Amino acid sequence: MRRFANLSVRQKIAASTFVVIAFITAVSWLSIQLIVFPNLTRQIVSRGLTIAESIAARAQRYLTANDKPNLLDVMFTEKWMNPNLLYIFVLDASHRVVAHTFLSDFPDALIQDNILAPGQGRQTRLIETSMGSVYDTALGLYEGIHPIATVRVGLSKGSIDQVIHPLVQILLGLLTLVITIAVFLSTWFSRQITDPITQLSNLAGEVSRGKFGESGNLRALVKCWKREGWKLSACPAYERGAPPCWLRDDVPGQEGGELDSPEERPLKCLDCQVYQTEAGDEIAQLGDAFCHMLFKLDLYQRELRQTNEDLRKLNRSYMDMLSFVTHELKTPIANSTMSAHSVLQRIFGPLTPMQQRMVGLICRNLDQSMTMIRNYLDLSRIEKDELRFTPLILRLGSEVVESVLAELSAMISAHGMEVESTVGEDVVLEGDSELLRVVYRNLVGNGCKYGRAGGRIRLRAIDEGDRYRFEVWNDGQGVAQEQMERLFQKFTRIAEVQQGANKGTGLGLFICRTIVNRHGGKIWAEGQEGEWINFIFELPKSQGRSLVS
Amino acid sequence: MERWIYPLLFLILMACSGGAPGEKPGTGQSPGFDAQEILVGSSLALTGHASFLGTQTLHGALSYLNEVNEAGGVHGRKIRVIAYDDGYDPPRCLENTQRLIAVDRVFALSCYVGTPTSVKIMRLVQEARIPLVGLFTGAQILRNPFQRYIINIRASYHQETGAVVREFVESLGMRKIAVFYQYDDYGFDGLTGTQIALKRYGLEPVAMGHYRRGSLEIEDALSQILGSGAEAVIMIGTYEPCAAFIRLAKARHFNPIFHCVSFVGPEELATRLGPVGDGVIITQVVPPPSAILLLPAAEEYTRLLGRFYPEDRPNYVGFEGFLNAKILVEGLRRASPVPDREKFIDAVETIQNFSLGIGNPVTFGPRDHQGLDKVYFTQIHAGELALVMNLKSEKRQ
Numbered sequence: 001m002r003r004f005a006n007l008s009v010r011q012k013i014a015a016s017t018f019v020v021i022a023f024i025t026a027v028s029w030l031s032i033q034l035i036v037f038p039n040l041t042r043q044i045v046s047r048g049l050t051i052a053e054s055i056a057a058r059a060q061r062y063l064t065a066n067d068k069p070n071l072l073d074v075m076f077t078e079k080w081m082n083p084n085l086l087y088i089f090v091l092d093a094s095h096r097v098v099a100h101t102f103l104s105d106f107p108d109a110l111i112q113d114n115i116l117a118p119g120q121g122r123q124t125r126l127i128e129t130s131m132g133s134v135y136d137t138a139l140g141l142y143e144g145i146h147p148i149a150t151v152r153v154g155l156s157k158g159s160i161d162q163v164i165h166p167l168v169q170i171l172l173g174l175l176t177l178v179i180t181i182a183v184f185l186s187t188w189f190s191r192q193i194t195d196p197i198t199q200l201s202n203l204a205g206e207v208s209r210g211k212f213g214e215s216g217n218l219r220a221l222v223k224c225w226k227r228e229g230w231k232l233s234a235c236p237a238y239e240r241g242a243p244p245c246w247l248r249d250d251v252p253g254q255e256g257g258e259l260d261s262p263e264e265r266p267l268k269c270l271d272c273q274v275y276q277t278e279a280g281d282e283i284a285q286l287g288d289a290f291c292h293m294l295f296k297l298d299l300y301q302r303e304l305r306q307t308n309e310d311l312r313k314l315n316r317s318y319m320d321m322l323s324f325v326t327h328e329l330k331t332p333i334a335n336s337t338m339s340a341h342s343v344l345q346r347i348f349g350p351l352t353p354m355q356q357r358m359v360g361l362i363c364r365n366l367d368q369s370m371t372m373i374r375n376y377l378d379l380s381r382i383e384k385d386e387l388r389f390t391p392l393i394l395r396l397g398s399e400v401v402e403s404v405l406a407e408l409s410a411m412i413s414a415h416g417m418e419v420e421s422t423v424g425e426d427v428v429l430e431g432d433s434e435l436l437r438v439v440y441r442n443l444v445g446n447g448c449k450y451g452r453a454g455g456r457i458r459l460r461a462i463d464e465g466d467r468y469r470f471e472v473w474n475d476g477q478g479v480a481q482e483q484m485e486r487l488f489q490k491f492t493r494i495a496e497v498q499q500g501a502n503k504g505t506g507l508g509l510f511i512c513r514t515i516v517n518r519h520g521g522k523i524w525a526e527g528q529e530g531e532w533i534n535f536i537f538e539l540p541k542s543q544g545r546s547l548v549s
Numbered sequence: 550m551e552r553w554i555y556p557l558l559f560l561i562l563m564a565c566s567g568g569a570p571g572e573k574p575g576t577g578q579s580p581g582f583d584a585q586e587i588l589v590g591s592s593l594a595l596t597g598h599a600s601f602l603g604t605q606t607l608h609g610a611l612s613y614l615n616e617v618n619e620a621g622g623v624h625g626r627k628i629r630v631i632a633y634d635d636g637y638d639p640p641r642c643l644e645n646t647q648r649l650i651a652v653d654r655v656f657a658l659s660c661y662v663g664t665p666t667s668v669k670i671m672r673l674v675q676e677a678r679i680p681l682v683g684l685f686t687g688a689q690i691l692r693n694p695f696q697r698y699i700i701n702i703r704a705s706y707h708q709e710t711g712a713v714v715r716e717f718v719e720s721l722g723m724r725k726i727a728v729f730y731q732y733d734d735y736g737f738d739g740l741t742g743t744q745i746a747l748k749r750y751g752l753e754p755v756a757m758g759h760y761r762r763g764s765l766e767i768e769d770a771l772s773q774i775l776g777s778g779a780e781a782v783i784m785i786g787t788y789e790p791c792a793a794f795i796r797l798a799k800a801r802h803f804n805p806i807f808h809c810v811s812f813v814g815p816e817e818l819a820t821r822l823g824p825v826g827d828g829v830i831i832t833q834v835v836p837p838p839s840a841i842l843l844l845p846a847a848e849e850y851t852r853l854l855g856r857f858y859p860e861d862r863p864n865y866v867g868f869e870g871f872l873n874a875k876i877l878v879e880g881l882r883r884a885s886p887v888p889d890r891e892k893f894i895d896a897v898e899t900i901q902n903f904s905l906g907i908g909n910p911v912t913f914g915p916r917d918h919q920g921l922d923k924v925y926f927t928q929i930h931a932g933e934l935a936l937v938m939n940l941k942s943e944k945r946q
Contacts, residue, residue, distance in 0.1 A: 069640035080672050103650050103677045
């Protein structure tokens with residue numbers, strides 16, 4: 001059964017056809033053997049008895065009158081009237097042959113093959129003789145209770161074969177005819193099913209591989225459909241003579257317009273909400289429906305493409321504006337930060353405690369604003385695909401990590417954090433130092449903002465052959481395991497993940513992942529909620545340039 | 550799929566086209582001969598109302614066969630004839646023939662006399678595939694359809710009746726012709742032949758009467774024909790009823806031209822009719838045996854009959870039997886030294902333009918098993934049979 005299930009549709013149809021033919025043949029054969037053959041046997045036995053009775057009626061008279069010539073005349077006449085009658089002979093009471101129809105010596109052995117028991121009237125037996133199998137009928141003639149003669153009639157069993165043989169020949173002949181017709185019909189029928197399905201399957205395969213919408217495919221489909229004689233539904237509006245709205249086969253997606261020539265036919269009305277088909281059978285309906293689906297998909301895809309393009313334009317305008325605004329804000333805020341920090345450091349004179357606190361607050365807010373502006377600038381560059389990636393061979397410890405730690409020293413101190421860095425001078429790789437500083441700035445900044453106050457931030461670099469594995473670990477509240485992946489999505493703030501945590505732009509980790517990916521690496525987070533979190537990123541040592549040089 | 554479907558179709562076609570080949574006649578050694586003799590069987594009327602026909606046929610044949618045997622036989626084998634009397638009774642002929650084939654195991658059958666008897670054993674001959682050479686009957690059924698094992702020497706009754714009707718209609722201008730026939734296969738055959746011949750001239754028998762074989766009950770038939778005004782009566786019967794019919798007709802002053810076919814037993818008829826028989830026409834399928842000066846066969850027959858059966862007078866019936874024996878011997882001679890029934894038939898078929906000594910060559914062929922076609926006219930004059938060349942001149946005389 002499993003093997004049958006694995007067959008193709010064509011093979012299944014062929015196999016089913018042959019099973020049916022074999023079944024019919026078997027039934028016919030059994031009918032011959034179980035019905036025709038026994039009936040013929042009964043008929044031949046009955047025929048033998050009838051002949052014997054016919055002979056007996058006259059044999060008694062001729063025997064009494066000792067008229068052998070007329071007895072023989074009757075016997076031979078009967079024999080010649082029945083082509084399957086092999087012999088007739090008459091035995092007297094002593095089982096001596098009185099008359100027979102043999103044209104050679106009488107075969108005496110025949111007498112013993114079918115002897116009637118005393119008092120028995122008739123008996124038919126199938127006996128084997130030199131003439132072949134014979135249905136031998138013995139009919140006893142009695143005078144009162146005294147036997148006077150026995151009439152024996154032999155009918156050839158071959159006569160049954162003579163009937164059966166033509167029947168078998170007719171059966172085989174019909175079988176041949178049926179098989180021949182079935183081969184051609186099943187082949188034709190299976191092709192009617194499988195060919196369009198195969199074409200549809202191929203086309204669906206192409207669509208699944210993303211080749212949907214290519215005019216070649218569509219044209220091929222339409223051509224195929226036209227060649228096979230399947231009609232595509234005409235636009236009802238067009239049929240009513242209304243202004244046509246159709247998809248022309250030579251320019252997929254083109255709607256409306258006038259027909260260039262009378263030969264051009266509208267294929268499908270894209271606005272038709274009610275699908276109608278003129279196709280005949282189910283396969284044609286399937287093809288028509290598939291075609292209809294394809295047209296619809298093509299329409300939706302083009303609509304989606306247009307919407308996407310519109311959104312992309314809108315996003316670009318938004319990013320342009322964001323870039324402009326943040327860029328314009330960056331300079332005054334940087335100046336304000338510098339001025340505020342100068343005031344806070346009492347460069348312009350002493351401050352009252354209240355002034356000191358307020359200026360400190362201004363500085364913190366300005367720092368946050370600066371960080372936000374940087375992030376939005378980075379996002380803008382990323383979205384506009386303007387993030388410049390200039391890889392150079394660099395020493396990560398001195399050129400990136402140390403500068404970032406120095407840059408963030410105020411924040412680190414403000415949070416009372418202790419930073420341990422094992423990223424030494426020996427960590428050399430090819431990368432964009434500016435972008436990697438962004439990464440470290442975000443990760444260490446996150447460690448300060450979301451780590452436990454007075455806790456530790458640990459920076460590690462592990463050489464893994466052709467790449468480095470970098471870790472930025474801090475103890476603190478951490479993030480639930482199932483939320484880890486969300487951290488790197490745009491506008492996902494750890495604050496949302498950690499209830500009550502500090503607010504941010506929600507762009508830092510997204511920017512980190514974009515930068516790491518741009519380096520050909522990957523970034524993820526590990527941790528234990530309430531205990532610690534570790535941001536890990538791997539970078540290839542080389543971007544295709546020799547590190548030695 | 551195609552890899553196994555076509556071999557399967559081929560096998561089925563082979564099974565359909567297969568079958569038992571048709572059985573062909575064997576050419577194995579036939580029974581009925583050994584180094585010394587060849588057995589030939591015959592069943593014919595040696596007693597009864599047609600005994601003259603059977604006896605004379607047998608005597609004519611034996612006259613020749615005795616001569617051949619005395620001369621050393623055929624290929625050193627003498628021909629021995631086993632003849633049984635059937636009294637012109639078909640069932641007896643059937644019994645005799647079965648005995649000849651099954652018990653006596655003769656090589657061939659010959660010199661059968663009579664239509665009903667010969668027709669009765671026709672199927673037996675076919676079944677046993679035994680040659681039957683020379684039958685004293687002109688029945689059409691023994692000629693058509695063709696039967697391989699039956700060799701006819703003489704012309705058929707259809708030819709005899711056809712010839713006499715032609716003479717009656719064309720030479721004598723008769724339009725009213727009646728038929729008197731024996732109510733059996735012989736009579737039916739002659740009647741049919743007459744009807745066919747008359748139909749060629751747009752005529753039909755003006756009257757028909759019949760009698761039962763073996764009886765002399767001819768009065769009803771005569772009364773049917775008597776009132777028809779027939780100018781001629783064609784008679785398909787044996788000599789006794791035919792003689793009775795002619796006698797009674799003449800006694801009643803009914804004097805058309807009477808005609809009998811050859812089977813009637815011409816001499817016996819002439820003898821029985823006596824002076825009453827004058828003018829009765831009898832068609833013959835052999836020339837007159839009395840023409841010993843003209844025909845070597847007639848001379849030979851007369852001489853041998855006188856030698857072996859001195860009490861017999863030469864006659865047409867015996868002469869036909871004599872000629873049958875000559876064809877039988879010629880066939881045996883032409884068969885190979887070891888005769889075989891099939892080869893014998895093939896040998897007879899090679900007899901082409903063979904002179905029997907009767908002024909008329911005999912010819913057989915693969916589909917022609919009748920050697921002679923000529924019909925002779927004889928007329929009774931003063932108890933004797935005289936050959937008639939032209940019925941018109943005879944009538945004028």
